[in-house]
Amino acid sequence: MAKVTGRAGKDRPDVFTRFTTRTARILGHAWVFVAAVAVLIIWAFTGPLLGFSDTWQLVINTSTTIVTFLMVFIIQNTQNRDTAALHLKLDALMLELKVSNAKLYDAENEGEGEIERQRQRIEHAAADGEQRAP
Known part of the structure; x- marks a missing residue:
């Protein structure tokens, strides 16, 4: 993980790391899930109004594909960092316990x-x- 030196000489995570951490934290809230369900319900109710057209179907298919594609990278990045931090902490404990x-x-x-x-x-x-x- 790349680090950027801050004002006080402290290292801080790079822009991508800060972005993925913040995004994963926000998207992990229950209200985001509720909002996603609301979007699906609204989309479903607009089906009869739009005659269940190909465009109506394409909107949800394209939207969910793009969101899923981007979320894979965000989740993988945060999971990789969490796993690396966990390994670091376990290694420190093992070192302290003289394993x-x-x-x-x-x-x-x-x-x-x-x-x-x-x-x-x-x-x-x-x-x-x-x-x-x-």
């Missing part, structure tokens, strides 16, 4: 098979720890 398994630090870059093997190993270790506890 030395390098495969765990890089688990997000492993294949499904290796992740499943590591999960099973940890699950067995946890079960063994429970059996030893009084």
Whole structure:
């Protein structure tokens, strides 16, 4: 993620990051969902008035396609940043707890098979720890 240095020398996210974060936050509100449903209801009620024409159908098809296309990028960007931040926090916790398994630090870059093997190993270790506890 690119950063821009602010007035006080603090780094702040770039314009795209600020835009996607703000947009995702706004579009995640219930009132946006209600507004989208209202638009669909209005569109449906205009069908009989416009004779259910091809243009009437094209309006909703084109609109929803464009919104969906753009939202994929916004959601993916925010999800990528959230996941990276989560990995950073987990890595910091693992470092503080002195976890030395390098495969765990890089688990997000492993294949499904290796992740499943590591999960099973940890699950067995946890079960063994429970059996030893009084």
